[in-house]
Amino acid sequence: MRPILMKGHERPLTYLKYNRDGDLLFSCAKDHTPNVWFADNGERLGTYRGHNGAVWTCDVSRDSTRLITGSADQTAKLWDVKTGTQLFSFNFKSPARAVEFAVGDKLAVITTDPFMGETSAIHVKSIAGDLNDQTSESVIVIKGPQGRITRAVWGPLNKTILSVGEDATVRIWDTETGKLLKESDKETGHQKSITSLSKSMDGTHFITGSLDKSAKLWDIRTLTVIKTYVTTAPVNAVAMSPLLDHVVLGGGQDAVNVTMTDHRAGKFEAKFYDKILEQEIGGVKGHFGPINALAFNPDGKSFSSGGEDGYVRLHHFDPDYFNIKI
Numbered sequence: 656m657r658p659i660l661m662k663g664h665e666r667p668l669t670y671l672k673y674n675r676d677g678d679l680l681f682s683c684a685k686d687h688t689p690n691v692w693f694a695d696n697g698e699r700l701g702t703y704r705g706h707n708g709a710v711w712t713c714d715v716s717r718d719s720t721r722l723i724t725g726s727a728d729q730t731a732k733l734w735d736v737k738t739g740t741q742l743f744s745f746n747f748k749s750p751a752r753a754v755e756f757a758v759g760d761k762l763a764v765i766t767t768d769p770f771m772g773e774t775s776a777i778h779v780k781s782i783a784g785d786l787n788d789q790t791s792e793s794v795i796v797i798k799g800p801q802g803r804i805t806r807a808v809w810g811p812l813n814k815t816i817l818s819v820g821e822d823a824t825v826r827i828w829d830t831e832t833g834k835l836l837k838e839s840d841k842e843t844g845h846q847k848s849i850t851s852l853s854k855s856m857d858g859t860h861f862i863t864g865s866l867d868k869s870a871k872l873w874d875i876r877t878l879t880v881i882k883t884y885v886t887t888a889p890v891n892a893v894a895m896s897p898l899l900d901h902v903v904l905g906g907g908q909d910a911v912n913v914t915m916t917d918h919r920a921g922k923f924e925a926k927f928y929d930k931i932l933e934q935e936i937g938g939v940k941g942h943f944g945p946i947n948a949l950a951f952n953p954d955g956k957s958f959s960s961g962g963e964d965g966y967v968r969l970h971h972f973d974p975d976y977f978n979i980k981i
Contacts, residue, residue: 656976658941659697661967663690668961670712671950674719679736680950680959681722682967685709689724691736694952694959697969703734705741711752712806716760721782723763725751731765733782733789743789745780749773753806756782757813762794764816766804775799777807777818779830797833800824806852808861810875817875819849819863825878843880845871850890850906856897856953864890870904872930884928886935891947898955899977900930905946905960925949925960936979941968 666685673680673694680694689703689710708728715722715736722734727750733743745751749770756763765778777797783789802821810817815836816828823846825839839845847867854861860881864870866889872882884904891906905925924938925946944963951958957971 656939656970656973658939659969659971661692661697661699661969662965663692663699663702663967664688664965666709667944667963667965668948668967669710671948671959671961671967672713672715673950673952673959674715674736675717675953676719677953679715679719680967680969681713681715682948682961683710683713683724684961684965687726687728689713689722689734691722692967692969694957694969697967701739703732703739703741705732705734705744706730708750711750712754714755714763716756717758718760721760723754723756723765725754725765727751729767731763731780733786742786743791745778745791747778753804753808753818755808757809759813762813764807764809766799766807766818768803769801775802775804775820777804777816777828779816795830795833797828800826805848805850808852808854811858817852817861819852821848823847823849823865823867825849825863825873827878837878839873839878840880845869847889851893853893853895855895862893862895862902864893864904864906866890870902870928872902882930882933884933886926889945891945892949892960894949894951894958895930896951896955896958897953901936902928902930903949903951903958904928905949907945907963923962925958939970942966 664684670683680692687706691700706726710726713724725731731745731751750768753766779794804820807818827837845865851864870884907923923942924940926938942962948961
């Protein structure tokens with residue numbers, strides 16, 4: 656399985672996102688400029704210039720015409736995917752982190768970090784079909800718990816928003832009222848900061864990764880922990896195969912704490928687990944530093960990883976992969 660090495664960022668990767676058709680891959684990094692690539696051969700199509708801070712996350716609309724990005728420069732921006740033109744900028748009083756379009760692309764959720772006396776918050780913005788009607792007014796603002804919210808995504812039918820963050824708790828919020836509906840159980844949930852969250856294709860369950868060296872699979876309505884995957888290093892990124900019962904985890908020590916031993920110990924590999932049996936089934940090495948981003952192509956035939964080393968690695972699975980027996 657020879658990876659395609661994609662070099663387009665000068666700083667560590669933060670997020671990877673495929674479009675719905677699986678032919679485009681969007682990458683975000685700390686170097687201010689999100690990129691878009693062809694997902695089959697790794698050729699770079701273009702860049703989105705306009706942020707002047709690290710770009711933490713992005714999402715692409717269902718028809719692949721619009722991109723939304725959240726950045727440390729205290730803005731979330733809407734872009735024209737094809738031309739790279741900036742369409743609109745939502746301005747905040749603190750860094751914007753997680754972004755996601757709702758089903759139907761009429762709404763977007765954007766989270767902001769705690770900063771200069773501001774608490775973390777979840778903002779819901781309506782996205783206009785005609786950009787002349789676009790406003791920066793929030794439909795609702797939910798003041799978050801103390802600490803940074805690392806990811807926020809839409810629940811079933813856009814009725815709820817799920818948020819995770821540094822306080823190791825998963826929360827479900829009502830989209831209309833902003834009320835807190837449910838919190839994850841302290842005993843069965845994560846014990847340290849939750850770094851990442853990825854939903855299943857059908858939206859019934861999701862997976863979270865944490866610095867407590869584990870990933871957990873949850874029921875999206877009840878917040879019951881279904882499975883736990885234990886690994887040897889902090890987990891920075893998680894993804895679920897849309898095709899097979901596989902989950903992939905990536906991570907490694909913080910860049911600050913990395914010694915030579917970590918690299919040899921293979922802490923920087925993307926590890927595959929059987930979703931049901933919770934067993935490790937294999938790993939893919941290659942990054943020279945912690946893995947910060949993982950994504951599966953919607954067709955399940957390839958996946959990509961982004962690392963602290965500034966590279967995106969694109970892996971197309973060999974035929975053998977689809978016949979793995981445990």
